[in-house]
Amino acid sequence: MNQPATPERCARWGVYEVELHGPADGNPFTDVDLTAVFSDGEREMRAGGFYDGDGTYRIRFMPDAEGLWTFTTASNAPVLDGVTGEFACTAAAPGAHGPVRADGFHFAHGDGTRYLPVGTTAYAWTHQAEGLRDRTRRTLAAGPFNKVRMCLLPKWYQYNHVEPEYYPFPGSAEEGWDTTRFDPAFFRRFEQEVAALQDMGIEADVILLHPYDRWGFADLGAEADDRLVRYAVRRLAAYANVWWSMANEYDMMGAKSEDDWERLAAVVSEEDPHGHLNSIHNCGPFYDYARPWITHASVQRQDAYRTAEFTDEWRERWGKPVVVDECAYEGDIDQGWGNISGEEMTRRCWEGAVRGGYVAHGETYVNEAEELWWSKGGELVGTSPARMGFLREVVAASPTGVLDPLPSNWDARTGGVAGAYEVTYFGFSRPRFRELPLPEGKRCRVDVIDTWNMTVERVADDAEGTIRVTLPGREYMAVRVVAQQ
Amino acid sequence: MNQPATPERCARWGVYEVELHGPADGNPFTDVDLTAVFSDGEREMRAGGFYDGDGTYRIRFMPDAEGLWTFTTASNAPVLDGVTGEFACTAAAPGAHGPVRADGFHFAHGDGTRYLPVGTTAYAWTHQAEGLRDRTRRTLAAGPFNKVRMCLLPKWYQYNHVEPEYYPFPGSAEEGWDTTRFDPAFFRRFEQEVAALQDMGIEADVILLHPYDRWGFADLGAEADDRLVRYAVRRLAAYANVWWSMANEYDMMGAKSEDDWERLAAVVSEEDPHGHLNSIHNCGPFYDYARPWITHASVQRQDAYRTAEFTDEWRERWGKPVVVDECAYEGDIDQGWGNISGEEMTRRCWEGAVRGGYVAHGETYVNEAEELWWSKGGELVGTSPARMGFLREVVAASPTGVLDPLPSNWDARTGGVAGAYEVTYFGFSRPRFRELPLPEGKRCRVDVIDTWNMTVERVADDAEGTIRVTLPGREYMAVRVVAQQ
The missing domain is CATH 2.60.40.3950 (Immunoglobulin-like)
Known part of the structure; x- marks a missing residue:
């Protein structure tokens, strides 16, 4: 039996990780099943493990209560089966309030602290070179945003014609991908940025699938999709700041039906013991946000002229918090979704706020380097972010902490x-x-x-x-x- | 028999007037019927006469074709009956193109000249003192507008608390009005301003009834309404630049039903031999602009955020020209219908224009004298009028003269x-x-x-x-x- 050298303690809402060593031959990604049951003596929570390459297996877990926790693994690989351990869950780190939950039409952290989304969008920032990622982190650290909408998979689209350093699977676009295996380096990079956001008190709104693709990742087929989503959730769910977004512009992904989305959402629910927020973002028609697995609406503009003005109607329609993740972006690109003024962006945020919702930011100013914030990150040059920070103060000053x-x-x-x-x-x-x-x-x-x-x-x-x-x-x-x- | 000394000639689309002298006793307004049939040898057209006080009766007619015209009167007053006469209709005066007609989704004058409405609103300008009216005329003469929306009856409303010099009926608000008689001075004043507009090439969009009232004129009852409308149309229909608007905000006139409006519109149709444009303006719900007597839609804003953006939908719905007479006004009053910027006003005009319609202007800047252009006239201080003139040039340069x-x-x-x-x-x-x-x-x-x-x-x-x-x-x-x- 494998006696892991696991940490003796973990702060509440921190990432507790069990590292194990097991089979490296065959295809450990598909051949080996590994899970663990964690218990604080009252509750049992199951977390799935994942293969991280080089014979290393990991199980991540986010303890949500102080006290002693124990765990026991189960696996079809004898060396990984029946491993036990324990750790003390200590007080949360300063500034750590736990995962964000829906709270009526609004949000609150696990410890009850009110969370008011001041979101921005930088879809592909984690897939850029380190220099650019560093600038993005500095911009985020200095700005008002406490949520970033970001894609797990690399992006190929207007203003996005850079190959990423890593891909999720071994292989290549030209010769094909082995979707039965993953490249741990790809996921480590992403996790590192999720953790960096967590350190800054910023939620990572992780978009699991999206249509902006030249590699075939938007159309892997159901089995590969399921494997990908399961693997990603097992790696990421222990980060307190993760939100799931099943897709960006799900309706632009013609290869997937509503049944596919429902099946994939069930995979997320099954693999996420911590019940992070989950939603799905439209281009045209809305997904049915009344579905039980959907914790909040994640809306894109419905009309060239009005969007935020529908916020209160949408609250009533779905009975859930409304986040307008794309009401158009401040900028000046050729596309109508990306060329409104800072004044108009700010106006939309306020129109949404007084209707009890949350309108998010994006920025798409043309620049020489083709580094548009909305996707690659970098610097912000627009005028709306400061105003969104100001709006947040006005909302937060309400006796309920919300409008x-x-x-x-x-x-x-x-x-x-x-x-x-x-x-x-x-x-x-x-x-x-x-x-x-x-x-x-x-x-x-x-x-x-x-x-x-x-x-x-x-x-x-x-x-x-x-x-x-x-x-x-x-x-x-x-x-x-x-x-x- | 009364042999009138009538003019020997009248320019095409000018006002030809037959002046007769008849009974002054009793109530000539209701006791005496007077009409005339005018003929150019091919067509016969009937025009109603009206009592103008002091034993004077008038019949006005707008000849629409050059050549010899004859007329014969009919009356229940023998002295006014069977009067005949003739006149030569000569070429139209320079710049006179005849009444505006609907032409598909657009407008043209009687001679086929394209008419592109660049409208403004000055509801009560004709009811102000001469000094102010003079300033209004000068402003109109210097500006881009070729249509003014204006009320026949005086107005009592926010920023409108001035008693007019004349009232349509003898009497007073306190002691009651004799609605079986009219004050010719009231109508002469109004006609004089209609004629002044005609001289400037500006259409008078005459609002026959409206709800902004302290005198009881908004609720006279059916018989008095019919008399008033008949009298006004007989006096005004010979002015080529008249458009009829049955009402402003008809739906705010709770005393009148749809049957009333249909009956009153039929009075206009019956009494107007020249078939001027006719419409009716809403506050909330639209009147059914598909009704046969309605020549064009005269729309008020349907939404705080979008109005002009519906123009093409409305064209299709009613198959008629769309004039957005109130999309909100440039200004800064406390009311949301009167405090948009010149930029936003101009934007709405363009949004309507590229959808094939015509968005009109109004101006409601607060000033010391409470002389807001939208109602009393005076001076314009806003920024949108010049832009509306510029827009007109862009539209007019199209090979069809329209968009x-x-x-x-x-x-x-x-x-x-x-x-x-x-x-x-x-x-x-x-x-x-x-x-x-x-x-x-x-x-x-x-x-x-x-x-x-x-x-x-x-x-x-x-x-x-x-x-x-x-x-x-x-x-x-x-x-x-x-x-x-």
Whole structure:
């Protein structure tokens, strides 16, 4: 029997890893089954192991409660079967709050800390050279974003014509891939970046499959898809900051039917003992976000003119949090999905926010190096990220920590907490003043918020009844009413 | 018998007026019936007369063909009955092209000259004091507008709390109106302004009824409504530049049912021998613009975010020209319908134009005097009017003189004449370049149009195949492709 030298302790929501040594001959990826059951004495949780090359097998697990945990392996390879061990789960590391969960129409970490998605998109950043990845990490560390939407597999698309250093399978596009085996180096690279994000407090919204492909990865067939998804989930599920996205633009992947997506989602559910968030992103028609495995809607623009404006309708339709992962990107490329202004990007974020949802960022400015943030990462040059950080502060200051849609006038939506914290957003309307009825019987503080210039001006401390608020006659203003205790 | 001293000649599409003298006692408005049949030897056309006070009766007629015209009156007052006369209809005055008619999805004057509506709104301008009316006329004379939407009746509403000099009926709001009689001075004032517009080549879109009322004029009852509409049409129909609008925001006039509107429209049809354009304007739900008496749709915004973007759908729905008379107004008042920027106003005009319709202007900037252009007239201070004049030039340069919707990419609509004159409008999209397929087998001139800065830059004279057009990465750009002969 294999007595592993496993760590004696693991912080709550950290990655606990059992390393084992076993068969290296044949095809260990398919020949060897390996799982482990972890227990804290009350619950048993099963985690699948994976072959990491060179005779090394690993089982990763994210303990979600402090105390003593034990584990026992099971395998068809005798040397990997019945291995046992134990470890102490210690307090969470500073800043670690556990995986994000859906909480009604919003999100919270495992420890209950409110999580307000301020998302961006950099689909292929992990597949770029180290210099560029380093710049991406620095940009993320300096910016307001706490979620990055990113593809597991490399990407081939407009502005994306770089071969990655690693591929998921041994082989080549020209001579074919051995989809019964994986290249551990490919996955290690990806994991390293997921871990780097976790260190920065950023969620990794991992897109398992996507259509932007020249290698055949978008059409591997059901068995290879299942193997790929199982292997990826077993490697990644112990990272607390992982979200699953079954696909980007699932409806552009003609080779897969809804049955395929449902089967693949079941693989994720089966292989992820930690129940990370899961969704699937559309290009045209929505997937049915009411499906039980889907924790939140991950929406792409439905209309060239309106997207965020549907947020509250979508909440009601699916009864889940709404994340508008693509409402178009700030930039100036030739495509209509990637050339809106920072002002319009910010406007969409606010329109979504006062309707109780979360609109995400992307940036697609043409540059010499063809390093567009939305895919390769690098530097941000746009104007919307700072405003998204400012918006987050306004949302976070609500007594519930979130905004929910409130009864509104037709021309300016109000969101917040009824009678306590009400934010009315004027968008492209430019009133010079507005009469606002204050919550009945309450004395209120009233702020004029310039969402573009990121200023908050107190205009009343102790108002009641109806207040006439003077505004500057510019676009992108909001008024916040806060009831005093 | 009354032998009138009538003019011996009248220019084509001018106002020919028969003045008669008859009974002044009793109630001439209701007691006396007076009509005349005019004939050019081929056609007979019936025009109703009206009492103009002080024993004077008038019959107005707009001859639409050169040559000799004769007329004979009929009346229940013997002195007004059987009066005959004749006159020569001479060539139209310079610049007079006859009433505007619907022409498929567009408009043309009686002589076939294309008419492209560049409309504005000044609901109550004719009810203001002379000094202000004079300023309004000067503004109109200097500006790009060739249609003004204006109310026959005085208006009482936000920013409209001025009593008019005249009322349509004798009486008062306090003591009641005698709706069986009219005050000719009220109508003369209005006619004088209609005529002033005609002299400037501007169409008067006359709103017969509206809900903005403190005097009871919005709820006179069916008989008084019929009398009022009949009297107004008899006075105004001979002005070539008149359009009828049965109502503004008809659905805000709760006292009237659809049957009332249909009955009142039939009064207009019966009393207008010249068949002027007629429509009815909504606030919320549309009137059924497919009704035979409706010549064109006169639309108000359906959505806070999209309006002009529906233009092509509406054309198809009703098979008639679409005029978006209210898509919101450039300004900064507290109401969402009146505080968009000049940029957004201009964008809506272009979005409507490339879809083959006509979006109109209004201006609602707060000012000290409470003289908002949209209602009282005065001066324009906004930025969109000049851009609307520029847009008109781009439309007029099409070989058909109009734009019709053409097959388009989802993110930028194209309008024009297929293969000959194609204008693609990018709106808030800001591409740095765009690849455009040119009409097959044609050599083309290509212009980059900055719809905001009102510039046209020729970027190719003789291109074919697909052209990559470089753009400045700003909002509000268009590209025009013109096939060379």
